Amino acid sequence: xxxxxxxxxxxxxxxxxxxxxxxxxxxNHNSMYWYRQDPGMGLRLIYYSASEGTTDKGEVPNxxxxxxxxxxxxxLRLESAAPSQTSVYFCASSEAQRFVLGRSQETQYFGPGTxxxxx
Amino acid sequence: GQxxxxxxxxxxxxxxxxxxxxxxxxxxxSNIQWYKQRPGGHPVFLIQLVKSGEVKKQKRLTFQFGxxxxxxxLHITATQTTDVGTYFCLNYGGSQGNLIFGKxxxxxxxx
Numbered sequence: 001x002x003x004x005x006x007x008x009x010x011x012x013x014x015x016x017x018x019x020x021x022x023x024x025x026x027x028n029h030n031s032m033y034w035y036r037q038d039p040g041m042g043l044r045l046i047y048y049s050a051s052e053g054t055t056d057k058g059e060v061p062n063x064x065x066x067x068x069x070x071x072x073x074x075x076l077r078l079e080s081a082a083p084s085q086t087s088v089y090f091c092a093s094s095e096a097q098r099f100v101l102g103r104s105q106e107t108q109y110f111g112p113g114t115x116x117x118x119x
Numbered sequence: 120g121q122x123x124x125x126x127x128x129x130x131x132x133x134x135x136x137x138x139x140x141x142x143x144x145x146x147x148x149s150n151i152q153w154y155k156q157r158p159g160g161h162p163v164f165l166i167q168l169v170k171s172g173e174v175k176k177q178k179r180l181t182f183q184f185g186x187x188x189x190x191x192x193l194h195i196t197a198t199q200t201t202d203v204g205t206y207f208c209l210n211y212g213g214s215q216g217n218l219i220f221g222k223x224x225x226x227x228x229x230x
Binding site: 033040041042043044045048058090107108109110111112113 | 125128152154160161162163164167207209218220221222223
């Protein structure tokens with residue numbers, strides 16, 4: 001099993017260009033996530049998909065769109081890239097997502113990341 | 120909204136010294152997970168704590184969840200160069216989509 005895969009690994013964009021980051025998982029997980037990681041800021045959730053056919057905003061969704069293409073794939077799109085979107089982007093998946101207090105949560109499995117530079 | 124403060128931000132130790140990172144919250148945490156990210160790598164799950172006062176060990180790593188479930192710690196005994204990386208705590212907040220990562224503690228180990 002490959003786990004969580006992401007493409008591309010690196011990308012340089014000019015301001016205003018668009019691109020789509022691809023993510024796929026082969027663990028039959030229900031939930032998928034997109035994070036960005038900036039120095040000193042930790043990991044911040046952009047969007048998530050609790051199950052196939054659903055997507056929801058996370059902490060920092062502005063400037064991004066997502067598509068849960070099927071159970072395996074979850075893509076992140078930048079319609080008009082800005083320098084502030086320079087970051088490392090991680091996709092993750094988990095078996096399920098439960099937010100009921102007191103119940104255990106599933107492990108998140110991360111992809112290798114995409115390093116994006118917007119000039 | 121709920122926040123998780125992680126301290127310290129950086130820690131430099133001599134190989135063989137101990138290391139501790141803390142996650143603190145002003146509100147009760149439902150549970151907490153710990154992740155490790157090696158330089159240039161991606162976060163990897165270490166452990167999950169659910170019960171008040173819970174203590175779990177993995178070789179030289181000891182994880183604790185406070186009695187009030189408002190804080191947690193990760194302690195490494197006798198650090199090795201392989202421990203280098205950034206350690207994050209993660210809390211699933213009370214509302215859907217409220218995933219809260221601590222900002223991480225970056226550990227460097229001098230041989």
